[in-house]
Each structure stands twice: as C-alpha cells, then as structure tokens.
Amino acid sequence: MAMGNAFAYGEVLGLSYLFYEAQRSGKLPADQRVKWRGDSALQDRGPEGQDLTGGYYDAADYVKFHMPLAFTVSLLAVAVIEFPKGVADSGQSRQAYQALRWGSDYLLKTVLGEDRIVGQVGEGKVDHNLWRRAEDVTEKRRVFVCTPDKPGSDVAAAMAGALAAAAVAFQGRDPGYSKQCIAKARTLYDFANKFRGYYHVKCVPDAADFYKSKSFHDDLAWGALWLKRATGEGRYLEDAKR
Numbered sequence: 581m582a583m584g585n586a587f588a589y590g591e592v593l594g595l596s597y598l599f600y601e602a603q604r605s606g607k608l609p610a611d612q613r614v615k616w617r618g619d620s621a622l623q624d625r626g627p628e629g630q631d632l633t634g635g636y637y638d639a640a641d642y643v644k645f646h647m648p649l650a651f652t653v654s655l656l657a658v659a660v661i662e663f664p665k666g667v668a669d670s671g672q673s674r675q676a677y678q679a680l681r682w683g684s685d686y687l688l689k690t691v692l693g694e695d696r697i698v699g700q701v702g703e704g705k706v707d708h709n710l711w712r713r714a715e716d717v718t719e720k721r722r723v724f725v726c727t728p729d730k731p732g733s734d735v736a737a738a739m740a741g742a743l744a745a746a747a748v749a750f751q752g753r754d755p756g757y758s759k760q761c762i763a764k765a766r767t768l769y770d771f772a773n774k775f776r777g778y779y780h781v782k783c784v785p786d787a788a789d790f791y792k793s794k795s796f797h798d799d800l801a802w803g804a805l806w807l808k809r810a811t812g813e814g815r816y817l818e819d820a821k822r
Contacts, residue, residue, distance in 0.1 A: 589670070590669070590670030590671060590672065593666075593667070593670045593672050594670065594671070594672055594675065597672060597675040597676060597678075597679050598613060598614065598675075600636065600656075600679045600682070601613055601614045601617070601679075602614045602617055603636045603637050604617065604634075604635075604636060604637075604682060605620055605621045605624075605633065605634060605635050605636060605637055605642070605644065605686075605714070606619070606620070606621060606622065606624075606633035606634035606635065606686075607619050607622060607633060607634075617714070617715075618714075618715040619715065620642070620713075620714040620715050620716075620717050621633060621642065621701075621702075621714070621717045621718075621721065622718070623718060623719060623720040623721070624644075624701050624702075624720075624721055624723070625720060625723070626692055626698065626723055626725070627692075627723065627725060628692075630689070630692055631689060632686075632689055632690065632698060632701055632723060633689075634682065634685055634686040634689065635649060635682075635683065635686030635687075635701075636649055636652065636682070636683055636686075637714065641704070641707045641708055642702060642707055642714050642717050643700070643701070643702035643703065643704050643707050643790075644686075644700065644701040644702055645700055645704075645787065645790060645791055646690070646698070646699055646700050646735050646738075646739060646784075647734070647735050647738055647779070647787065647791045647793070648791060649683065649686075649687075649742075650687070650735070650738035650739045650741065650742040651738060651742075652683060653680065653683035653684055653687060653742035653743075653745070653746060654738075654741055654742045654745045654802075654806075656676070656679050656680040656683060657680055657684075657742070657745035657746050657748065657749040658745065659676055659680075660673070660676050660677060660680065660749050661745070661748055661749050677749070677750075677753065680746060680749060681746075681750075681757075683742070683746075684742065684743060684746035684761060687739050687742055687743055687746075687764070688743070688760060688761065688764050690739065691764045691767050691768060692725065694767055694770070694771065695727055695728050695771060695775075696725055696726070696727055697725065697726040697732065697735075697736050697739070697768060697771055698723060698724065698725055698726075699724045699725065699726045699732045699735045699736075699779050699783045699784040699787075700723075700724040700735075700784045700786065700787060701721055701722075701723050701724075702721045702722065703721070703722050703786050704786050704787070704789060704790045705786070705789070706722075722786075724783055724784040724786065724787075725783070726771070726775075726779060726783035726784075727775075727783075728774075728775045729782070730777075730782040730783040731775040731776060731777030731778075731779070731782065731783060732772070732777065732778075732779030732783035732784065733772040733773070733775065733776050733777055733778070733779070733796035733799065733800060734772075734778060734779050734793040734795070734796035734799045735779040735783070735784070735793075735799075736768045736769070736771050736772035736779075736803075737768070737769060737772035737773070737796060737799035737800045737802065737803035737804075738799045738802065738803065739765075739768050739803075740765045740766075740768035740769035740772060740803035740806070740807065741765075741799070741802040741803040741805070741806040741807075742806075743761040743762075743764050743765035743768065744761065744762065744765040744769075744803065744806035744807045744809070744810040744811075745806045745809075745810075746758075746761045747759070747761035747762045747765060747810040748806070748809055748810050751810075758810075761810075762807075762810050762811060765803070765806070765807055765810065766807065768803070769800075769803045769804065769807055769816075772796070772799070772800060772803060773800060773819070776796070777796075778793050778796060779793060779796075780792050780793055800819070800820075801819075801820045804816040804817070804819040804820040805817070805820045808820065
C-alpha cells in the first residue's frame with residue numbers, strides 16, 4: 581500500500597489487527613468491526629463446566645491450538661512493549677491492546693488449577709472434515725487437559741510466557757489485570773517445570789499431526805525470561821540460563 585513514495589505501514593498494521601477480530605471465538609463484543617462474524621463456540625467448557633469460550637481460532641479452521649495461540653499472544657504483547665510509539669503514531673493503540681487482551685483473557689481461563697492446564701480445545705481432524713462457518717460450531721467440543729500424569733511442558737511454558745508478556749504490557753495500563761496475568765503465568769510455569777514432558781504425547785495427542793513439539797526447553801526458557809521481566813525475580817533468570 582503506497583502513498584506516493586511512502587508506504588502506509590499504519591494502514592497495514594490496522595488491517596492486521598482487523599484480521600485478529602475476524603479470528604475471534606466466543607461471544608463477540610458490541611464494537612466488533614468485522615460485522616459478518618457472529619458468536620461462535622459458546623459451548624466450549626472444561627471438565628466441570630468451566631467457561632472456555634473466547635480466544636482465537638488457528639487459521640481457516642476453528643480449533644483453538646494453544647501452542648500457536650500462545651506464540652501469537654506473546655507477539656501481540658511485544659508489539660506494544662517494544663514499539664509503543666509506532667503503534668500509537670499509527671492510531672492503533674486501542675486495537676493493539678484489545679487484540680492482546682482478547683487472547684490473554686482466554687489464556688487466563690485455561691488455568692483450571694495448579695495441576696490442570698487446558699492444552700487445546702477442539703480436534704484438528706474432526707474440525708478439518710467439516711466445511712462450515714465458525715458460527716455453526718454450536719456443539720460441545722473435546723477439551724484436552726494437561727495433568728501431572730499427562731504433562732505438557734512446552735504448551736504450558738509457552739502460555740506462561742504469553743501471560744507474563746501480557747502482564748508487562750498492561751503494567752502501566754491496568755495494574756490489577758497485570759497481577760492476574762502474573763499469578764496465572766507463575767502457575768503455568770511451575771506446572772511446566774515440575775511435570776516435564778511433550779504435550780503432544782499424552783496431553784494433546786491430537787496436536788501431533790499439526791503442531792508437534794521437538795523441544796520444551798526453549799519454551800521453559802521463554803516462560804522464565806518473561807516472568808523475570810514481569811516480576812524482577814532473579815530465580816527465573818537462573819532457570820532460563822539452566
């Protein structure tokens with residue numbers, strides 16, 4: 581998108597955030613700009629009926645794959661942490677924080693307890709065999725929960741990093757919310773660090789055909805480094821070094 585000899589990067593950024601609105605799952609807000617999208621997957625619930633609505637769909641499907649979702653939330657946070665002036669000068673600050681919080685709000689819901697972490701909602705093969713709109717996803721979908729017996733160090737640590745990064749992004753904007761993100765990030769990281777294992781082996785075997793993990797040490801380091809930045813606690817830096 582060129583304007584004379586210059587490129588309209590602000591417009592590109594704005595369209596990028598608009599894309600995220602089109603990928604939203606759950607009950608859509610009144611200010612949703614993508615009007616042809618409606619509420620979807622409102623029956624996403626945990627084992628005891630916990631609300632797991634919200635978050636982002638993966639691509640042209642309607643699975644909530646938590647590995648790429650966590651990575652996405654992390655980078656949405658990086659945008660406002662590292663490039664606040666560029667985002668503001670483009671007139672996209674409001675949209676940037678909305679996009680980030682839509683993802684972080686969902687990740688907060690996925691921490692069901694100290695030893696129960698939701699690793700994915702929906703099944704890839706089942707979803708990919710159905711050609712339909714997101715709004716037609718009205719059934720209760722399978723939820724994959726990581727436990728000590730079914731660990732998921734990679735996905736839990738990636739989610740910890742995402743929430744810790746969100747905490748940094750919201751520290752000066754919403755301190756109370758930032759503290760919520762830190763608390764859940766700690767829980768996620770402790771689970772990931774204590775119960776070691778690949779998430780696609782026992783926790784989310786469905787993910788093996790889509791987002792198979794080759795290492796969880798990088799994710800543990802990612803989560804630890806963001807927790808160090810969010811809390812200032814040196815123990816997380818030492819963990820990352822190890």
